[in-house]
Amino acid sequence: xxxxxxxxxxxxxxWGPRHVGRLVANYEFxxxxxxxxxxxxxxxxxxxxxxxxxxxxVTHGWGxxxxxxxxxxHVSYADLPGVLRTESFHVxxxxxxxxxxxxxxxxxARYARNPWPITAVTHALHGPDPIDYAVRLSHAGLAPYDAxxxxxxxxxxxxxxxxxxxxxIAGRSYRGRLEQMPLGIDDGRxxxxxxxxxxxxxxxxxxxxxxxxxxxxxxRLTPFQKMDLAPLLRVFARRIVPxxxxxxxxxxxxxxxxDELLLVKHAVxxxxxxxxxxxxxxxxxxxxxxxxxxxxxLVSPVDNTQETFGLSLLEAMAAGLPVVASRFDGYKxxxxxxxxxxxxxxxxxxxxxxxxxxxxxxxxVAQLQQSQSVAVDLDQLADRILRLVADPDLRRTMGxxxxxxxxxxxxxSRIIARYEAMWDRLAVQAQTTGLPPAGDHAYNxxxxxxxxxxxxxxLGAKQRLxxxxxxxxxxxxxxxxxLVEPPLLAALxxxxxxxxxxxxTVAQLQATSAAPPAQTQFxxxxxxxxxxxxxxx
Numbered sequence: 001x002x003x004x005x006x007x008x009x010x011x012x013x014x015w016g017p018r019h020v021g022r023l024v025a026n027y028e029f030x031x032x033x034x035x036x037x038x039x040x041x042x043x044x045x046x047x048x049x050x051x052x053x054x055x056x057x058v059t060h061g062w063g064x065x066x067x068x069x070x071x072x073x074h075v076s077y078a079d080l081p082g083v084l085r086t087e088s089f090h091v092x093x094x095x096x097x098x099x100x101x102x103x104x105x106x107x108x109a110r111y112a113r114n115p116w117p118i119t120a121v122t123h124a125l126h127g128p129d130p131i132d133y134a135v136r137l138s139h140a141g142l143a144p145y146d147a148x149x150x151x152x153x154x155x156x157x158x159x160x161x162x163x164x165x166x167x168x169i170a171g172r173s174y175r176g177r178l179e180q181m182p183l184g185i186d187d188g189r190x191x192x193x194x195x196x197x198x199x200x201x202x203x204x205x206x207x208x209x210x211x212x213x214x215x216x217x218x219x220r221l222t223p224f225q226k227m228d229l230a231p232l233l234r235v236f237a238r239r240i241v242p243x244x245x246x247x248x249x250x251x252x253x254x255x256x257x258x259d260e261l262l263l264v265k266h267a268v269x270x271x272x273x274x275x276x277x278x279x280x281x282x283x284x285x286x287x288x289x290x291x292x293x294x295x296x297x298l299v300s301p302v303d304n305t306q307e308t309f310g311l312s313l314l315e316a317m318a319a320g321l322p323v324v325a326s327r328f329d330g331y332k333x334x335x336x337x338x339x340x341x342x343x344x345x346x347x348x349x350x351x352x353x354x355x356x357x358x359x360x361x362x363x364x365v366a367q368l369q370q371s372q373s374v375a376v377d378l379d380q381l382a383d384r385i386l387r388l389v390a391d392p393d394l395r396r397t398m399g400x401x402x403x404x405x406x407x408x409x410x411x412x413s414r415i416i417a418r419y420e421a422m423w424d425r426l427a428v429q430a431q432t433t434g435l436p437p438a439g440d441h442a443y444n445x446x447x448x449x450x451x452x453x454x455x456x457x458x459l460g461a462k463q464r465l466x467x468x469x470x471x472x473x474x475x476x477x478x479x480x481x482x483l484v485e486p487p488l489l490a491a492l493x494x495x496x497x498x499x500x501x502x503x504x505t506v507a508q509l510q511a512t513s514a515a516p517p518a519q520t521q522f523x524x525x526x527x528x529x530x531x532x533x534x535x536x537x
Contacts, residue, residue: 031412038420048479049478077483089114093119093419097120101118109437122148134163148178150181179422182415215295231381299323300313304370305367322388345376459524466501493533
């Protein structure tokens with residue numbers, strides 16, 4: 001049986017809105033995996049019981065067949081060790097390279113029945129956390145068949161540099177691979193034609209006349225974590241609006257806080273653009289298709305290292321829109337200059353302030369300082385936009401070329417096939433190489449080691465406990481329910497009750513339990529916490 005596994009909570013916000021790129025990308029990836037993947041079984045586990053239940057609910061809305069749904073299995077952390085000991089896996093994949101990858105190798109070394117690769121994907125690489133992740137990855141007992149999938153060529157180079165620095169700090173190197181693997185677009189977005197009626201309805205809602213050329217900016221509306229809109233607004237006010245023979249509007253759509261929206265409003269007011277700019281912040285997910293259909297071209301002058309790929313560009317290309325984007329990071333891989341749209345040159349290098357003060361600067365401020373020292377060529381930006389505004393035929397030609405490229409290279413069904421091919425190669429290498437040794441887990445310094453002195457005493461094996469209240473009367477919090485299931489509580493309570501007034505020792509309770517020792521210890525302490533067990537003497 002070919003079995004996929006993951007401990008990553010791909011639906012981090014459950015049913016909530018997904019305006020952040022990572023949330024969108026992971027949601028779309030796991031949906032595509034279940035729709036187009038060829039594995040016999042998909043095992044999802046993580047520490048959140050609520051997340052697993054939400055995951056099960058959401059998957060039923062994806063149009064999966066009964067056979068496809070039957071391939072999905074949800075396993076709690078309490079049950080995962082037993083599953084890993086008795087069942088073979090082909091791969092374990094994570095929706096982020098820094099969150100669980102450094103620790104999953106330890107779980108593999110302890111419990112895996114067969115050697116399987118651990119893979120993960122990059123999203124954001126900015127901020128101080130990547131260096132910490134790199135140090136942990138350097139210490140982790142990873143294998144040559146483990147891999148991080150980088151979504152862009154520039155992102156791969158950046159991560160290589162980050163891992164080199166982590167190796168220098170750790171005194172040992174990351175032993176896995178770096179592979180470039182893009183994100184994708186839902187096949188339905190590519191197969192289904194753009195709906196003119198949806199565009200007309202969206203324009204009507206926003207008060208945009210049909211003869212107006214609409215420039216769409218799609219993404220977070222913040223200079224701290226996405227792009228500085230002020231230079232674009234200056235160019236739009238001083239170069240685009242006066243020179244265009246047709247009416248033009250700039251539609252700014254994406255997530256934004258109240259403070260970020262205020263920054264945008266001030267910039268619009270400064271340039272006198274109130275009649276030419278529409279801001280659509282925090283729009284519902286279902287509105288995106290209408291916004292794309294209402295637009296004539298996408299403009300994305302990104303200047304921030306928070307951006308690693310450019311999913312909004314693919315969405316626009318899939319909708320048949322030409323793109324004017326900065327020549328920056330992953331954008332270079334997506335837009336063919338002069339074919340699907342235009343790439344506008346960027347200039348950088350004056351990052352001394354961001355570098356020197358990086359470790360003592362708020363992350364948002366550091367990102368702003370970095371992005372403020374990246375200049376997008378405004379002459380090129382104005383020229384490329386004006387060319388597209390003035391030439392509907394060029395817009396159609398470039399839009400068709402972009403849509404054809406997304407169809408050929410970036411639809412999720414094709415990307416999932418590429419993932420599976422890579423996983424196959426890594427799995428073969430894993431079988432040849434075998435499981436790596438458990439190695440040094442010194443970095444995995446949990447709270448039990450750091451804070452064991454906080455309680456007045458530790459519960460020892462010889463401590464005697466007596467039965468307290470009936471466990472059936474206490475309901476655990478959702479996130480620990482798998483660790484204190486009723487059969488385990490009943491068995492422990494019955495054992496303690498059998499000791500009468502003198503009770504039984506913690507060691508006797510441990511011996512009674514069929515659960516792993518760590519889980520049993522947790523259950524004993526939890527029962528003590530709620531008066532289901534009591535200390536003798």
